[in-house]
Amino acid sequence: MDFNLSEDQRALQDLCHKLGSDFDDTYWNSIDQEKRRPQEFWDLLTEQGLLGMTIPEEYGGSGLGLFELCIASEALSEVGSGDGTSAFVAGPVFGGYLIERGGTPAQKQEILPALVNGEMWAGAFTEPDSGSNVTNIKTFAERDGDHFVLKGQKVFISNLSVAKRIAVLCRTAQREEKNRMAGITLLLGNLPDENIEYHPFKKMGTNYMDTNALFFDGYRIPAENVVGEEGNAWRLLYKVLNPERLVISAMCIGMGNYAIRKAVEYATDRSVWGVPIATHQGLQFPLAEARIQLECARLKVYEAAWLFDKGEDAGVATVMAKHAACHAALFAADRAIQTLGGAGYIAESGVERIYRNLRGTRMVPISDEMVLNTIAQHDLGMPRSY
Secondary structure (H helix, E strand, C coil): CCCCCCHHHHHHHHHHHHHHHCCCHHHHHHHHHHCCCCHHHHHHHHHCCHHHCCCCHHHCCCCCCHHHHHHHHHHHHHHHHHHHHHHHHHHHHHHHHHHHHHCCHHHHHHHHHHHHCCCCEEEECCCCCCCCCHHHCCCEEEEECCEEEEEEEEEEEECCCCCCEEEEEEECCCCECCECCCCEEEEEEECCCCCEEEEECCCCCCCCCCEEEEEEEEEEEEHHHEECCCCECHHHHHHHHHHHHHHHHHHHHHHHHHHHHHHHHHHHHCECCCCEHHHCHHHHHHHHHHHHHHHHHHHHHHHHHHHHHCCCCCHHHHHHHHHHHHHHHHHHHHHHHHHHCHHHHCHHHCHHHHHHHHHHHHCCCCCHHHHHHHHHHHCCCCCCCC
């Protein structure tokens, strides 16, 4: 792995710094308080071609790798626009990686250019009774001529109010204990639809996107919209899940560093005992420790993305990167709040919003507990515990 970014990668990083800096805390605080989509930010990413970064050039994209997508996610986030990097998950990941890696030529021709032009997707994977146990999903798609008819429930599904398509993980065959992964299929449907009902949750954070309980009742998807192989979606699923985890991990790194920067600026300007509070080691050391953790996590994120782009097994490296990144970022945000004191607890500071939004990353897109299960089993060679 080359630790030096190429000239083009640095140009991408600089572009994202510039674009992200145009949206300050006032903007993101208003998005949070009004609970609305950052449409202006999304439009700018589309205009600058960032939503087509990883899509092949023949479909209008730039043909770059996950490594570059992580560079962009981190760079936007470290200048304060971390909330907007969900655009990469709702477009290039849920859409781009899914179709580019598993779609038919016709699906690629129809779908990939639309993603370059800013089309947003939702991913419907999680269910109330299955949680992290994907093999236990119950949403069922029954074949009816040239369509599948879906019935079932999903939970914690984001962007349904604005998404044009939805990738649904469902069963097309009954679960068999001897081969629990068999019979799971990825289907691609259009939105909105009268046979889909959803209800948004009130949340602690991530108010820049809606998150919902979702119900399918007679939702019809053309059979030609199977992505990959019917009944064998498991391997394809990880072509989406690993990029999702790494893009969010890169976002965490950027947001953590942004929180540190805000804390340092505040501590340098604020004087209580006749000198700036930044001179006190009690404030310096925790922020320095947070910085160390973020730098170490960044290297793991970059390594995992590099492995993915090379076509190597990046599973363990990805979950290690995700765990390191979200914990380092949360520690940084917590120390930023502590540095600002009471000022850090109020909305205008921006750091309390950063903390709220980061807290969810310990649970999604994969929980701390499942990360540790994966490492224990696949890295340490210990018996499967679940």
